[in-house]
Structure formats: C-alpha cells, structure tokens
Amino acid sequence: METTQVTNFRREVLRRIARYAWNDCLPEHVYDILYEVVTDETPRVRCCVHKERAVLKNRIQMALWQPLGLNIINASKEALTGKYDKSLPVVDVLPNACDACPIEKYYVTDVCRHCISHKCMNNCPKHAISIQNNRAFINRDICIECGRCAKSCPYGAIIEINRPCMTACALDAISAGPDKRTVIDYNKCVHCGNCRTACPFGAIDERSMLMPLLAALKQKKKVIAMLAPSFVGQFGMKVTFGQLVGGLRKLGFFKVAEVAVGADITTLHEAEEFLEKVPKEIDFLTSSCCPAFVDLVKKHFPEYDDNISKTTSPMVSCARYLKDKYPDALTCFIGPCIAKKAETIAHPESMDFTLTFEELQCLLDGVGIDLNDSDAPEVQSEAAAGGIGFPLLRGVQSSMKEVLPEDLQKNCRLEYAAGLRNCHEKLQQIKDGKLQADYLEGMACANGCVDGPGALAMQGVTRVLVTKFAAATGKKTSLENPEAVEAVKKLNFEV
Secondary structure, eight states, X not given: OOOOHHHHHHHHHHHHHHHHHHTTOHHHHHHHHHHHHSOSSSOOSSSOHHHHHHHHHHHHHHHTTOXXXXXXXXXXXXXXXXXXXXXXXXXXEOTTTOOOOOOOSEEEOTTOOOOSSOHHHHTOTTOOEEEETTEEEEOTTTXXXXXXXXXXXXXXXXXXXXXXXXXXXXXXXXXXXXXXXXXXXXTTOOOOOHHHHHOTTOOEEEOOXXXXXXXXXXXXXXXXXXXXXXXXXXXXXXXXXXXXXXHHHHHTOSEEEEHHHHHHHHHHHHHHHHHHHTTTTOSOEEOOSOHHHHHHHHHHOGGGGGGBOOBXXXXXXXXXXXXXXXXXXXXXXXXXXXXXXXXXXXXXXXXXXXXXXXXXXXXXXXXXXXXXXXXXOOOOOOSOHHHHTTTSTTHHHHHHHTTSOHHHHHHOOEXXXXXXXXXHHHHHHHHTTSXXXXXXXXXXXXXXXXXXXXOOSOHHHHHHHHHHHHHTSSOOSGGGOHHHHHHHHHSOOBO
C-alpha cells in the first residue's frame, strides 16, 4: 500500500485509539488525538488547524465505528461497550474532508491550435463552444457535457476530467450530491475500497471493528484470529509465521488459525457443487470467495443470482469449522479486504470481527508489541498449497481444478476476471452470448487478494512470498488436507 499523508493520519488515529483503550483511558484522552496530532506547529495540509481537526474528528468517529457527527467523547464511551451499529455503512464519506471537487468535466488545454475547421464548435449540439483569445472556450452555462467536442478535436486538446473517486468506481456508485460533496449509492456499492484509495483528500474512509475486538480481548473472551493466506510478509520480510502467532497470543487471542484451511474446505465443497449443478441446473457457476464480486453479481446482474456458488467463502468456512471445534469462541478475520467487514455483518452466526492487516499493525503498535522481538518457535502451515494460493491470480480455480475428475480438468471452460471493471465486462459478455464459460472466478482487486486495500506489503512481493509459503506446506491439493476433507463430510458449508 502506498503510504501518503492520508495514510499516516488514519494510522495515527488507530494507534492512539488502541493505546488509550488498552490502557483504559480512551474517553479521557480522545481529544489528545486532535490536539497532539495537529498542532499550530505541524505542517498544514488543509486551510487551517480547525479544518484539520474537524477532519480528524470524522476519522475518530469512523475508527470507533460510530455515526459521523457524534461527540467523540460520547463516541468513545459507546465504543467501549463493545457494541457497534451494524446498519452503518462500512465505507463512508467524511463530510469535513470532502473537497466537493469543483471540476469542469470537459476542459480545453493549451494544446488547442485555434484551427480553421473548428470541429469542436461544429459538433457541439448546444453551440456552447466559441473561440476566445485564440483558443476554444466552453460556456459552462450551456454545456451539457456530452463529450462530442473532446471526441472531435483532431489534436485531443479537450480532455475529460472526473472526480478521482468517481473514476475509481467501476459500478457508478459514486456521484456528486446537491452540495457537490461525494455521495455513495449503497444499492450499487460493493465496499471494494477503490474510492477510498483514490480520493486524494482522504475524504472516504472505512469504519473499523478495532474497538469491539479490543473490548472482547480485554474481557478475556476466547477470540480466534483467522489469518488470510496473504499474511506472509505483511508485517516485515523477516517476521516469521511463528512470530506473528506469538504476537497475536500476546494481544490476548485464544488461538490463531489459517483461513487457507477454510479455502481448502471451500475448494472441496465448491467442486462438489460444480459437479452437481453444471450444466444440469445452471450454465455456469461463479466463485464465492470475494464478497465484493458476489455483491457485484447480486446488485448489477441479479439474473445470475442462482449462478453464484452457494458454498461459503473461505472466511465463513473457516469460522464454521472453528466454531464447531470451539462453540464458545469468537472469530476475527484478519486480511487485506475491506469488503470482508460487510460479509462479517452478513454472517453474524459465524463471524464476529474483521480487521485489515493495516488495522492489526496499528493495534500492535498501539499496544507496544514488536513482532521482531519475539523468538517464537517455527509454525507449520496446516493448509494445502491449493488453499494457500487463493489470493493469487487464478488461485481459486487452480485449486478447484485439481480436485475435479481428470476429464473435466482438461475440458472445463474456466474464466477469470480481476478488477471490478473486468468482472463486469466478463459477466456482460456472458449475458450477451459472446463468452461461454463453465466456471467464472471473479476478484474485485486488480491483482487478486494480495492487492487488497487493507494490505501493507506491495502485491508483487506478497505474491512471491505466498507462492513460496504454499510450496513449503507439503500438501499440494485440498484433498490432501484431512481436516478439510473431514469437515466437508461433517458440517454444512452452504450459504
């Protein structure tokens, strides 16, 4: 993940909240975040110190999973109860941070040559273009932003400019409200986090489950940390699996489990579902592991709702497997994904909390745990290479293909799409009859889960490390994981 000033502010808020909550003094010190992070001497990133503190208040409210606008002392007291309003959206716009981007959609650049043919003028249906000071001029009061001028200019001198958040959203879920501030349409939004990453003002953020998790840990409840397969290398190249487990145990986690085991379970169950349904009941099956992709299908291609795999995602599969073993335990997914928070809320019977890798690092920093200081023993992965490889490009279908009958391994039409635009395009091609598929794996992130918005390490590095970690497990396919095989026989892994 690129580290910007926005990232630094977000992380500092999370670190301080974790520190104060851990030391039982959050309400007394929550205003210190405003007056110590932003002072009269710190460099300005906004117009004045008051504006910066107003934005920080919004960040605190989001970090505490409280409504925007709630007094931060009251918000911290409410958060300490361990309860959080699950009706609040995971991704939200910070009203004090949004710049209301006063962007003119079509803009004439200095490339304009004041040519004689004036194709931009001739093609404008509203005659909104004239020549002034030897260049084209667009009358904003008349322009309907149709874009014909930009298409017709032979020099490409007229460019289209959109808000970064709108450009980043592949599903048209972002628009400008009456006051020109960004508005999210949650009937279209899939909580992928692309808008949060794209906004240069940090005006879109995610709510955090840090406080309800901390409340459970402080109360000595049995909380199981569920590590997504892409954890390798996220907390430092030299931090071992054993050191990470040791650090999580210091935090108070009862047990540390690998979601890759859940991925093995999902592989086996989804393969059975595929053999049962395709092509007898449906033409093709889609993967179930990416909640943003699943929501894309449900919200934008509802006609394919029956084509979504009814097998639980690796996160939910792992949680059900663990709760069968430890009925009184709570589960906490830790991974690179923001959309998993929405999936956690949708599966309260299995999931209790979700943190991103970024949030976990801030929690460790706030509490004062350095993973490099631990001399923990080496820990061996319990998952197969297939499950560990889920966050890689084509990782899901590669794992599932290996457990299918040999004839299907050769003849099955497997399709893959990474990035929501590509996912949307593939589904549209299927809908238009331009693409034939038996199985479609969709991932919201452009390079698979290793490229998630909550990741800490560069995706290229993580990809290499996950591949090496998978090769060292000693079990190639999910069929070689006895725990997964037994779990599929014993438990229900249908949504």
